[in-house]
Amino acid sequence: MNTIVRDSLLLTLLTSIGFSIIAQQAHAHEYEALIKAKKYAEVEKATSLKLATEPNNPDALVAKTELILIEGKENRLDEASKIAEQCIAHNPKNSECHEALGNVLGTKAMRGGVMSAISYVGKIRDSFRKAIELDPNNFSARSSLMQFYLQAPSFVGGGKDKAKDLIVETIKVSPSAGALLQASLDLYEDNFDRASSVALAVNTTQSEALAKHQRNVLSGIGHALITEKRMAQAEKIFQELCNRFPDSIHGYYGLGKALQEQGKIKDALPHLEKSLAIEANANVLYRLGKAWQSLGDKIKAIAAFEKALSFKPELAKKTKADAEEQLKALKG
Known part of the structure; x- marks a missing residue:
């Protein structure tokens, strides 16, 4: 290789x-x-x-x-x-x-x-x-x-065949958990529609562990849809996350991100702020900094970027570099 x-x-x-x-x-x-x-x-x-x-x-x-x-x-x-x-x-x-x-x-x-x-x-x-x-x-x-x-x-033990075997094995233990793993495979294969329908159909009301798994799978699908510029579908997924997991950051952050990526800054802002109220993290603060910067509020933008840069766990390298650049421009 x-x-x-x-x-x-x-x-x-x-x-x-x-x-x-x-x-x-x-x-x-x-x-x-x-x-x-x-x-x-x-x-x-x-x-x-x-x-x-x-x-x-x-x-x-x-x-x-x-x-x-x-x-x-x-x-x-x-x-x-x-x-x-x-x-x-x-x-x-x-x-x-x-x-x-x-x-x-x-x-x-x-x-x-x-x-x-x-x-x-x-x-x-x-x-x-x-x-x-x-x-x-x-x-x-x-x-x-x-x-x-x-x-x-494959040279370190990966591969789709092993993923499929894990799905079959998991279905024997829990059909619901197996379905969520199948949704992950569908997402990997860029079958977004099937991944969404499979993950949404799983009933996790009787298991907190499965509910957490479903939340993570749906969040992954939503962010992948944003990457593919399929914003309407992404918004639907994140809205569903908000409805199913109102105490979780995932839906509000994803919905805010999807709207922000479309330039709908004022619509995105309340979702990002709701996300921050539930759970502060560097990515939310970074996106709030970008939002306030777009809306022309330098003071709030600077505060958000500074908090994002000091937060642990910290931003990914590329995002951190951009936050530093934006902060420098705002203070210049």
Whole structure:
């Protein structure tokens, strides 16, 4: 395989894994509700207390890795991988420990570039496989493994055939989860209409884990539709996300992004602000900065860009560079 093509495929894989980690985090554990509520200081305190008396408690160790990933500091990723490995060493049959290692290694590889990817990619795949083996109902690990198969080149164990096998295997455990993986495959094959109809048809009212999976799949479809300039369909998907998951950032952010990409800045603004009210993150702040800049409000634009640039996890390199450039122009 051509080296440039191989490296490009690996970087695509890492981007996919990185998105999956940010979107889903780990499987359910004792501290999940606090993390969901963004009470990170409380989680840090509670896990430290737990580990003081139970140094190998799996829930506390998994939560520790999540906090490091949320913090977004690259210099703590080695610490996170050691925590995940400790979790596995003392709790080898705990699915969440293996998933946590996959998430951490995926982030390390994404930050480290191609050579890092080559060294970690097999471990990432095997971590998600083991998590599923230990807990067939670990749907976030199934989703991460699905993305691995779809994005990874065959020389590191990827491929559509393996993705299809995972769908068949998953349907035996949960037809709903299998349908959501099928929607991911349809999206990968650019069959947007089928991906949308399949994902929307899944009833997830009885399972929070499946609902989270559905939300992430629909969000991925919506953003892909924006990339393809199919804005009307994207708006419908994100509006449906707003209706189904009113307490989630995904629908409002996506709807704001879709409208903003069409130049409908005033229409986009309330959706972006609603998104920010639910959950502050760098991407929302960046888009708010662009919106206020377009509307001629320099003060609000500067404030939004500054917050976006200081936020953790931080913006992607290209977006960060643009935010810095816009901020410089606004202050010039």
